[in-house]
Amino acid sequence: MSVAVLRFPGSLDHESAQRAVESVGGIATSVWHADAELPAGVGAVVVPGGFSYGDHLRPGAVASRAPIMGAVRRHVDRGGLVLGICNGFQVLCEAGLLPGALRPNATLTFVCRQASVEVADDGSPWTAPLGVGARLSIPIKNNQGAWFGHPEIDRVALRYVGDDRLGSVTAAAGVLDESGRVLGLMPHPEEACDPLLGSTDGQSLFGVAAAA
Amino acid sequence: MSGATKPKHRALGLTDREAERITALLDREPTDPELVMFSLMWSEHCSYKHSRRLLGRFPSEGPGVLQGPGENAGVVEIEPGRALALKIESHNHPSAVEPFEGAATGVGGIVRDILAMGARPIALLDSLRFGELRSARSRHLFVRSVAGIGHYGNCIGVPTVGGEVAFDDRYEDSCLVNAMCVGVVEPGRVLRAAASGADNAVVLIGNRTGADGIGGASILASAELDEDEDRRPSVQVSDPFTERKLMDCCLELASSDLLVALQDLGAAGLTSASSEMAAKGGVGIDIDLDAVPLRQALTPAEILVSESQERMLAVVEPRLLDEVIRVCRRWELDATRIGVVTDDGDLVARSGGEVVARIRATSLTDEAPAYRVALHAPSPSEPLDLADVPEPTDLATAWRELLGRPNVASKRWVFEQYDHLVGANTIVRPGGDAAVVRLPGSNRAIALTTDCAERHAELDARGGGAASVLEAARNIAAVGARPLAATDCLNFANPEKGSTGWRLREVIEGMSQALEALGIPIVSGNVSLYNESPARAIYPTPVVGMVGVIEDAAARVGHGFVDSGDVVLIAGGGRPRLDASEWLGEARGCPDRPDAASEARLCELLARAGERRLVQSAHDVSGGGVAVALAECAIAGRLGADVELPVERRADEALFGEGGGRVVVTCRPRNLDALRDAAGGVPLTEIGTVGGDLLRVRIGSDMAELSVADATNAYEAGIPEVVA
């Protein structure tokens, strides 16, 4: 099965995400936002980071209404996996595939730095291989990364360790849908898949995608 | 003088002589649109009329140079099948007016220059100068410029991997915002701006045309329209989303061989883009202004010179036009055939079926006047009398204070607002010397830096020009790379006044000598003059952007200390002096002239030592001297060191003195002999050992001691404390 990496106008990290899939031995396929269907044989969908539609109106808002998102919804209904990274997380929230919304960082600035996140919920295909408490060193890079939701009912998958919480409710760095098959996170695991980049902690998530 | 009585050409900034020259070139009086077109094309900004003669001095050739100065960007081969396009440019004045949009559109402009070469932008850098941060205006300009650069670079997905920023009262009235971009391109696919092929279509791609940045044209219009308020030039608002689509679209068009030529629209908009394309190709271009998609009603002259951003001009064969437009539509971009290539050499603009301008394209470009600048040597600077420099009562306190000064302190507050990682290729991040970006699909990586020694240049123009180039080269070499090519932005005051012209010539001479010693060319550059107010002129500020190559990306060297027990050395020579230093805090004294030949040998040693993995870390000694360099190594590595420095006239001179070409290097004890063997004639002075959580420096009987934690706090707090 291959991993479909979506591409919208303003997507920036689609190539990095494809390379990350390939770094764990998976096969990545680029999928255009205006297409109505995913290619056959897709096990997992990655919605990559970037500034789709310039972050205009609300980050992810315009992309979440693209034709391909209907196909992503059907893929989830069929039991498929979806990973949304940064802007991809925002797209999935706006599409209603993940709970909550992403708001401007408490600093009101863009923040680019290496962050440490901890697995808070390992009852999902994405996080099961890591286990609760596992720590990952992954860069964050965003200016609207403060997750707003209802952690009493919503599933928080990852939390920031330390002060880098951006203003997220309960320091959430990533959340799951009810089924656990859809994961969205603000940190960029595709930029932590190579020893030359200083961390390979992102490979676990791409390993799950590649094996789906 | 009111618009009604002042001759039009003067209102547009043309001299009487220039106006006569225009009439002679046309063999008739110019129409209003023609006069506006000449006024912009013959401005300093477009024609380099005060600097052109001097720029010829730069070495600009070399074995790998595929494109030297004269195109949108320089191009140099880095490995078989791969070349780099590079260019730096200023956006000083727009940033002073509206720092967020000015700085943002500066980034947009330099990215389109790289794109025009058919290259994929892979890295951005910025070089910034503001007044002291105690000035509210300078704080505002600094904070908003940084936000603007981040906004644009982050949104287009090109990592901003490095740069520099400095604060000095001399920039209070004229801040500097320079941006550099580097791209990659296959040598066989380098695009050029030369139009060719009569009947080929001229296609405008990207944003609609509005009244953005229209200067002269609106002066003219308002003279006729009785000072209409709405005719004031409007600030260019940045649209990085459209820029990203332009990038994706133009790269797709280029890689599908759909374009004959490509050119960005920058200063003087359509006039500049079309006349340069025509002049370079020895052809003419005939434009139908009625076809240009507009955002608002504009006069023909305004359309011709509007500086609306995020637009490119392409020359396309008629049979490929539909395909080009289809690709643009897929990217949700406007693409409109606005004219054709002709074979008569004229730039023609039509409106409402009438010809409103017909000018030989070369009259606008090649026939612009060139002036000799006045060369008056300034009086030489006075030597610094150490007795006039108060000696710090406590060296450690002085050291900590220096670490927190905005010019020395960590620039984290800046570079964390920039996405310096996007693309997943940044393998040495900002914070040290040069940044390192690997080339996907290759073992090689490139090192990038911008540097400038403006205080040195103020006191000794030739020495400061050389020092700017050599500091850049040291930063490149410190990460283990070999300098490959450079680009430069010469920011100067009014060239028609005082000693500016002389300094311009001398800076260029000093830079050229240093470049020759390093054996690298200048492949592109930019000049920004008139950076002065009645109260202040800026220092001569020759910003150097440099790229270098590391053969094996994995061999790159960081600046932080690595292991306890490593040996600390100073590589390179020159004596530490307080003249023009950060510790002195002003441009005073007589800094030593750099020794370019020995610095070139130092750079080669560092590159070789990196390749052979003989060094653990390396860090250039610059602002704040060895004391600051050591502290930065310790902060980055979270490890202290015990060091003894050679005695100078005074301990503060040994600690904080600058000058020479020196680099703090560490190596494993077992590699020390191999490093010495590799050194050849380059001085290597062993000064101590890495370890512990204290930084302890002895100079004869004096001693300075700082904990790594204290140093970190002072260094990291410096800028956030003043901008918060």
Next chain:
Amino acid sequence: MTRVVVTVMPKAGVLDPQGQTVEGALGRLGFGGVSDVRVGKRIELEVGGDDPLAAVHEMCERLLVNALIEDYDVRAES
């Protein structure tokens, strides 16, 4: 054609860092007695058809507003 104005404000209870920052900055500039600052959006658009307001309401539901965090109001320009 009708010019329609949509105002979109953060819902009560949703963190509004922009409002907080503006409030802090106004205080530092010496403007006393300012409180409860909220920053939202104003979208103006030209709409045709029989019932432009109804159309814009639908646009709000489908794109312009995220009901989880935002409240909105639609009216014809006065």
Next chain:
Amino acid sequence: MTRVVVTVMPKAGVLDPQGQTVEGALGRLGFGGVSDVRVGKRIELEVGGDDPLAAVHEMCERLLVNALIEDYDVRAES
């Protein structure tokens, strides 16, 4: 205390990339006949003092509005 509303819109003629994107997105969602979309800000604040509107005008000049690219309007909430 008075609740004051400031609306800040991009000046006529100034590029509004956000408005462009929204216009395009509404078109793709099938809303026909929408044009001239502009996106600006709405700031609401609670202000005390004798002349709250005059105070807010001064806040606009000094902080809330970038006069080079934005126009604004101040009124008490109705």
